[in-house]
Amino acid sequence: xxxxxxxxxxxxxxxxxxxxxxxxxxxxxxxxxxxxxxxxxxxxxxxxxxxxxxxxxxxxxxxxxxxxxxxxxxxxxxxxxxxxxxxxxxxxxxxxxxxxxxxxxxxxxxxxxxxxxxxxxxxxxxxxxxxxxxxxxxxxxxxxxxxxxxxxxxxxxxxxxxxxxxxxxxxxxxxxxxxxxx
Numbered sequence: 001x002x003x004x005x006x007x008x009x010x011x012x013x014x015x016x017x018x019x020x021x022x023x024x025x026x027x028x029x030x031x032x033x034x035x036x037x038x039x040x041x042x043x044x045x046x047x048x049x050x051x052x053x054x055x056x057x058x059x060x061x062x063x064x065x066x067x068x069x070x071x072x073x074x075x076x077x078x079x080x081x082x083x084x085x086x087x088x089x090x091x092x093x094x095x096x097x098x099x100x101x102x103x104x105x106x107x108x109x110x111x112x113x114x115x116x117x118x119x120x121x122x123x124x125x126x127x128x129x130x131x132x133x134x135x136x137x138x139x140x141x142x143x144x145x146x147x148x149x150x151x152x153x154x155x156x157x158x159x160x161x162x163x164x165x166x167x168x169x170x171x172x173x174x175x176x177x178x179x180x181x182x
Contacts, residue, residue, distance in 0.1 A: 052134035073100035
């Protein structure tokens with residue numbers, strides 16, 4: 001039989017004990033996450049690729065670009081709409097809306113409706129005839145309970161992501177009705 005020295009056994013026992021313990025804050029956070037997972041509807045990941053957009057900066061315009069992104073929304077989710085608008089200056093924008101109960105980034109689920117995922121710049125109105133027709137590939141997938149738990153944990157413990165320009169839009173995830181009023 002193989003014998004382990006008492007000091008080695010003591011060190012191993014302490015290591016296992018320390019590794020298995022959670023701090024009170026971690027235990028409270030886990031309890032909070034479990035409660036949210038139990039008391040909220042299914043969570044869906046909405047992924048998109050919108051093509052035919054223009055990425056503009058002060059020095060140049062990149063036309064006919066594809067932009068990808070994703071958001072977590074409360075279910076049920078599925079249907080989507082693309083809404084075209086004229087922006088405040090001389091441009092044309094499109095906006096992607098998905099039917100759901102709101103976004104995880106807003107906290108609690110709300111009423112079923114269309115919620116804005118993102119807006120995209122197409123180009124100038126005086127160039128409308130030459131602009132490419134935008135296309136959207138939208139994928140909506142329901143998360144497993146474990147994926148939902150992880151998404152909620154990440155939302156609670158990690159800072160929110162910002163847009164490419166470094167500014168998060170206050171209108172992202174706004175209901176279509178509220179958005180139309182602005």
